[in-house]
Amino acid sequence: MECVLGHNNIKEELFNDIPMYCCISCRLVWRQTFDVPIARYEDKEIRVYETKINDRLANSLDRIKTIRKYVDLNNICDIGSGEGAFLNALAQFGYTNSVGIEPSNKSVEFAVEHGLCMENGTIEDVARVVAKYNLHTFTMFHLIEHLPNPLVAVQKLFNIMQQKDKLVIETPNFDSYVFHRVNYKHNLICSEHLFYFNENNLQLLLEKVGFSVVVHGKRDFYGLNSSIRTFLFKLRFGKMSGHRNANDANNVKLYFTNESNFKRKDSINIYANLINVFKKSVRLVLRKLVHLLGREDYMWFVVQKL
Ligand SMILES: [Zn+2]
Incomplete structure (x- = not known):
């Protein structure tokens, strides 16, 4: 058995009572069973009364302030957009030509109702959407941890991207202080999250694919x-x-x-x-x-x- 980065020193371990594999070489952690079908995302309902949607928007506005120094935030392809909080935040800052891709029909409907440009689909639809809208910055927020093979998915994205195009990725940090302090009894360790990265192994994955790291950092959802x-x-x-x-x-x-x-x-x-x-x-x-x-x-x- 190997981790997706090619190491073959793997142990089994329970985190938050979920059986996981853990790579001893790079400390990549992933679930032993991937039993979340794509239909769960396609059929996902939006609970519009939830403050969660507002929280995601506030998070997106804060995120833009963090990353705008490093990347052109026009012509964005936002993969796994949810109800479009990041696209909404981009529009509030005046950036143009942002397109989202999202498997949930309800989320796409909600986004379109709020004047955002979003296509129904998954990471498999990126090539089609990019060709249609001419997009050059790619964003994947809280997505890579849901993918059954993150290396293959990021490799496909790399192949679609043009030279000088940039990708922004954000995901929970498995080596974060809070995860350690609560002994991994944390709601971010859950059935939908298949892979758990730290700064070291995420960088390894991105470089293995061929990307060059411009900058990286840490942030909190609620800022x-x-x-x-x-x-x-x-x-x-x-x-x-x-x-x-x-x-x-x-x-x-x-x-x-x-x-x-x-x-x-x-x-x-x-x-x-x-x-x-x-x-x-x-x-x-x-x-x-x-x-x-x-x-x-x-x-x-x-x-x-x-
Ligand atoms: Zn490994």
């Missing part, structure tokens, strides 16, 4: 909207808690304004504002510390076909 308790947990204090503190969510243009946003607006007074400014300053400092220690949950790579 500055994480709760103070979450930041403290990452700094070794206290217990794992809910991640989210939506105080800043009303600074961005989101899909939905939920009831709690209205309530917050009604109850705004000078003291509440002062407390919020103070809490935000604390979160800014804590986020800086978490970043300096490299304790974010996700990692991202910008790579180029030279």
Whole structure:
């Protein structure tokens, strides 16, 4: 038996009670059984009442601020777009000609209703979509961990891409501080996530395919909207808690304004504002510390076909 990077020193291990294989050479981890059919993604419903969609949009806006220095964010092919949060964020920043590819019919419908350009399909449809729209930057956010053969998929994408085209990948970091601290009892270790990478083996995979790494880094899903308790947990204090503190969510243009946003607006007074400014300053400092220690949950790579 070999890992997809060609190492043959493999052991079996349980993570979050799921049987996994683990490569002793590169520490790539993957599920022993891939029992998630593509139909699960095609039939996926959108629960529009969920704050999750707003959270994804806030995450996408934050992500753009992180990566825009390194990559042209026009002419993007976003593979595995979900309901189009990243495309929506690109449009809010004024970038043009972004196209998403997504297997869920409901998600595509939702995106098109919100004025986004999205095609129904999977990573197998990239060549068709690229030829149709002339796209040169490729993005795969929270996708590679779902693919049954990430090396083959990324190799196919590399072959479709033109010289100088760039790819941006983001995925959970299996060696993240929180995964270790909760002994892998984490909701990112789940049946839909087939492969678990760290910075080292993801870079190996991308280079094996032929990409050259431009830059890579770490980030968190909730960014500055994480709760103070979450930041403290990452700094070794206290217990794992809910991640989210939506105080800043009303600074961005989101899909939905939920009831709690209205309530917050009604109850705004000078003291509440002062407390919020103070809490935000604390979160800014804590986020800086978490970043300096490299304790974010996700990692991202910008790579180029030279
Ligand atoms: Zn390996």
